[in-house]
Amino acid sequence: MSQTPLHAEIERPPANRKPAPGAALATLKILASLKITVVLFALSIILVFYGTLAQKEQDIWDVVNEYFWSWCVFIPNRLTSMFLQIFFGMPTSFNIPGSIPFPGGKLIFWAIAVNLLAAHATRLRVSWERSGVLLIHGGLILMMLGEFLTREFAVENTMTLITGGKSSFVESNRHVELAFLQPKDSATDHVLVVPGPMLEAAAKSGKPIDDPRLPCTVTVKQYYHNCDLKDRLKDEPPYTTHGEGKDLIMLERPRINGVDPDQKVNMPGALVQLTDRDGTDLGTWLVSIWLQQTRTPRPQKLTTKAGEQLVSLRFQRTYKPYTITLEEFRHEVYPGTTKPRNFQSDIRLEDPEIGVDRPTTIRMNEPMRHRGETFYQHQALAGDSGSVLQVVRNPGWLLPYLSCAVVSLGMLTHFGINLSRYLRRMA
Amino acid sequence: MKPIRSTLAAILPFLLVLNGCQGTEGIEAYDAPKDANLTAGPVVPDTRTLAAAIYRENATWFLKLMGPIDAVAPLEAPFQAVLRGIRFAGPDAPANWTLPAGWKEEKGTGFRVATLKPPESALEIAVTRFDGKAGSVLANVNRWREELGLEALRESELATALTSEDVGGVAVQKVDLTGKRKAKSSMRPGMPGGAPFAAGGAPPAARKPAEQSAAGLNFTLPSGWKESAQKVTFAARVLEVEGSPSVKVTFTPLSPQGGNTLENVNRWRMQLGLAPWKQDDLDRDGTVVPTQAGPALLVDLEGGGQKLLGAILNRPDAVWFVKLSGPPAMASPLREPFISLLRSVRFD
Numbered sequence: 001m002s003q004t005p006l007h008a009e010i011e012r013p014p015a016n017r018k019p020a021p022g023a024a025l026a027t028l029k030i031l032a033s034l035k036i037t038v039v040l041f042a043l044s045i046i047l048v049f050y051g052t053l054a055q056k057e058q059d060i061w062d063v064v065n066e067y068f069w070s071w072c073v074f075i076p077n078r079l080t081s082m083f084l085q086i087f088f089g090m091p092t093s094f095n096i097p098g099s100i101p102f103p104g105g106k107l108i109f110w111a112i113a114v115n116l117l118a119a120h121a122t123r124l125r126v127s128w129e130r131s132g133v134l135l136i137h138g139g140l141i142l143m144m145l146g147e148f149l150t151r152e153f154a155v156e157n158t159m160t161l162i163t164g165g166k167s168s169f170v171e172s173n174r175h176v177e178l179a180f181l182q183p184k185d186s187a188t189d190h191v192l193v194v195p196g197p198m199l200e201a202a203a204k205s206g207k208p209i210d211d212p213r214l215p216c217t218v219t220v221k222q223y224y225h226n227c228d229l230k231d232r233l234k235d236e237p238p239y240t241t242h243g244e245g246k247d248l249i250m251l252e253r254p255r256i257n258g259v260d261p262d263q264k265v266n267m268p269g270a271l272v273q274l275t276d277r278d279g280t281d282l283g284t285w286l287v288s289i290w291l292q293q294t295r296t297p298r299p300q301k302l303t304t305k306a307g308e309q310l311v312s313l314r315f316q317r318t319y320k321p322y323t324i325t326l327e328e329f330r331h332e333v334y335p336g337t338t339k340p341r342n343f344q345s346d347i348r349l350e351d352p353e354i355g356v357d358r359p360t361t362i363r364m365n366e367p368m369r370h371r372g373e374t375f376y377q378h379q380a381l382a383g384d385s386g387s388v389l390q391v392v393r394n395p396g397w398l399l400p401y402l403s404c405a406v407v408s409l410g411m412l413t414h415f416g417i418n419l420s421r422y423l424r425r426m427a
Numbered sequence: 428m429k430p431i432r433s434t435l436a437a438i439l440p441f442l443l444v445l446n447g448c449q450g451t452e453g454i455e456a457y458d459a460p461k462d463a464n465l466t467a468g469p470v471v472p473d474t475r476t477l478a479a480a481i482y483r484e485n486a487t488w489f490l491k492l493m494g495p496i497d498a499v500a501p502l503e504a505p506f507q508a509v510l511r512g513i514r515f516a517g518p519d520a521p522a523n524w525t526l527p528a529g530w531k532e533e534k535g536t537g538f539r540v541a542t543l544k545p546p547e548s549a550l551e552i553a554v555t556r557f558d559g560k561a562g563s564v565l566a567n568v569n570r571w572r573e574e575l576g577l578e579a580l581r582e583s584e585l586a587t588a589l590t591s592e593d594v595g596g597v598a599v600q601k602v603d604l605t606g607k608r609k610a611k612s613s614m615r616p617g618m619p620g621g622a623p624f625a626a627g628g629a630p631p632a633a634r635k636p637a638e639q640s641a642a643g644l645n646f647t648l649p650s651g652w653k654e655s656a657q658k659v660t661f662a663a664r665v666l667e668v669e670g671s672p673s674v675k676v677t678f679t680p681l682s683p684q685g686g687n688t689l690e691n692v693n694r695w696r697m698q699l700g701l702a703p704w705k706q707d708d709l710d711r712d713g714t715v716v717p718t719q720a721g722p723a724l725l726v727d728l729e730g731g732g733q734k735l736l737g738a739i740l741n742r743p744d745a746v747w748f749v750k751l752s753g754p755p756a757m758a759s760p761l762r763e764p765f766i767s768l769l770r771s772v773r774f775d
Binding site for chain 2: 188190192193195254317
């Protein structure tokens with residue numbers, strides 16, 4: 001009389017399958033339990049809930065790494081306290097100390113994958129009648145695979161262009177690097193970069209970064225994920241002995257969080273002690289993204305035995321085989337308002353390796369595609385003096401659409417089959 | 428065993444792919460073209476701004492002439508003449524000026540006091556007036572620079588861009604800038620932007636970080652001092668001093684964007700009816716007090732029958748203002764206990 005529920009379909013014992021003998025099958029059957037499925041879904045919901053709450057205090061990418069792309073996460077009870085304070089009127093003094101260990105997204109993902117595959121191995125048989133269920137499960141696996149590909153292989157960067165200027169590199173504003181640039185010839189620099197995580201680790205351990213390729217040894221005395229620079233008062237002791245930092249002080253700021261309406265990116269800074277290869281003290285230097293971004297870019301000159309270097313902390317760069325020149329940037333507004341109607345970058349793309357040299361236009365909702373990357377109009381520089389393009393490569397971009405389509409088709413098939421069965425019975 | 432084998436076969440590619448993709452980052456060396464994007468094509472300046480700021484005790488006056496370079500050139504001499512003819516009858520009196528021959532004056536509205544229009548030119552000199560201190564000189568110079576697409580200056584670089592002139596006993600700060608005028612963008616990069624004016628009056632209201640910072644504030648009370656139940660703001664804490672009922676000590680956290688140190692000290696000076704300080708005054712008369720949470724800048728001010736000991740402590744999430752105020756006779760002896768209180772300030 002009634003439609004067969006999805007889970008009842010799954011639970012039905014296989015009719016034609018020969019039982020696999022022994023402990024392995026017994027283990028698989030345990031792993032395939034629907035009770036485990038329900039528990040895992042419940043854990044997923046709780047994880048998503050706390051991951052969302054955590055964005056009140058943390059950057060969205062930190063939350064993704066800590067909660068969803070980890071095996072285990074320690075959820076601070078502070079989040080529960082905060083939730084109770086905001087939604088249930090608990091006093092601000094109400095604070096539950098400590099944290100609770102909880103399975104991370106990676107662990108839950110794998111547990112669901114094993115649970116699902118075990119169910120297929122032990123309970124589900126391949127037949128037209130079950131094609132809908134198989135499609136739904138296949139779509140879910142495809143969806144997880146899409147997330148995996150995006151996580152591992154998708155790259156989002158930006159390219160900043162001043163009107164009339166050109167660029168052949170993109171930057172990631174989630175990662176920084178300490179760069180030493182030594183002029184090689186009139187057009188080229190020899191570049192040595194120390195990645196941000198290495199600076200952070202060196203600041204924690206107190207051990208210097210000593211690599212023979214570097215022009216000097218780097219001891220990180222302080223590393224701030226997010227900082228602010230202020231002009232130093234005259235009676236405050238100088239913060240550094242060399243470079244731009246002599247007139248500045250560096251103040252630590254909280255890392256940006258997922259709900260911050262103002263600052264969109266962390267602006268790291270570090271205080272580094274540099275020592276020449278022969279042991280000569282080269283002094284303490286302040287390096288910060290701020291020096292590169294909002295003031296006149298100030299490469300700090302450092303004289304070492306290996307020659308003159310320019311030292312800076314900058315967003316991580318990736319150089320490309322093509323060059324983009326911003327010929328004109330247009331910012332149009334609706335008449336009589338300041339509401340943007342169109343942001344448009346007229347560019348010239350030059351890629352000598354594959355013989356490309358063409359003008360093109362990138363505007364809102366009209367990206368350019370080149371070498372597997374998509375270039376979106378992202379932002380305008382202050383005073384419309386230039387343009388920022390978002391450069392995205394995501395080999396798994398199609399999978400979410402495909403998986404949704406497969407799941408939808410699976411659901412339609414499953415309910416269609418059940419409907420026709422029901423109608424046959426009614427006839 | 429077939430189901431088990433097929434299950435393993437399905438899982439294995441996932442395991443292999445998952446564990447093989449997390450690379451490690453290390454030091455890298457490569458050759459790269461010089462930063463071509465910084466060598467932008469030559470920007471041909473097309474706009475010139477002649478501007479001046481006059482800081483009076485209770486108001487700030489601005490004069491500004493902006494336009495195409497060629498059109499501004501013949502108006503430079505009249506602009507300077509207007510500027511040099513400005514007079515104030517008293518500290519609170521409005522500005523008076525002499526109009527060049529052939530020019531017309533139109534009365535302004537709002538902040539604009541007047542518009543001075545030259546003959547045979549579409550340009551004009553705008554005269555504006557704001558109550559109090561409308562931002563620091565640096566903030567205003569950088570505002571004018573931004574309009575022309577020029578980089579912001581630092582305090583130490585200000586002298587190179589600014590000319591100070593004494594006009595009838597009043598200091599006039601002048602700039603002469605050329606650049607390429609751009610329309611204001613409403614789509615800014617993900618960096619903190621600048622307001623048209625730096626915070627000149629009261630700092631903006633405390634925000635959540637300040638409240639969080641307040642939760643961790645701790646200090647040791649000097650003998651005879653006690654914490655009051657009185658609340659000024661959500662995050663502020665108030666102390667009372669035994670035997671000195673007219674003296675009040677407050678701890679107030681504000682957002683780190685709440686103006687710079689000099690502007691906040693001048694806010695206190697204004698409350699006491701004192702003339703604003705310049706940076707040199709603050710450098711000379713301010714004292715750095717080491718607290719357990721970092722150095723605090725202490726100022727000792729007296730005016731209008733009140734004494735004010737104020738300390739400013741910059742924290743990553745908030746700026747803390749610690750203030751003792753009261754009649755000089757009661758407040759002066761409390762300087763040493765106040766400093767010992769400051770030294771004990773910490774954040775747990």
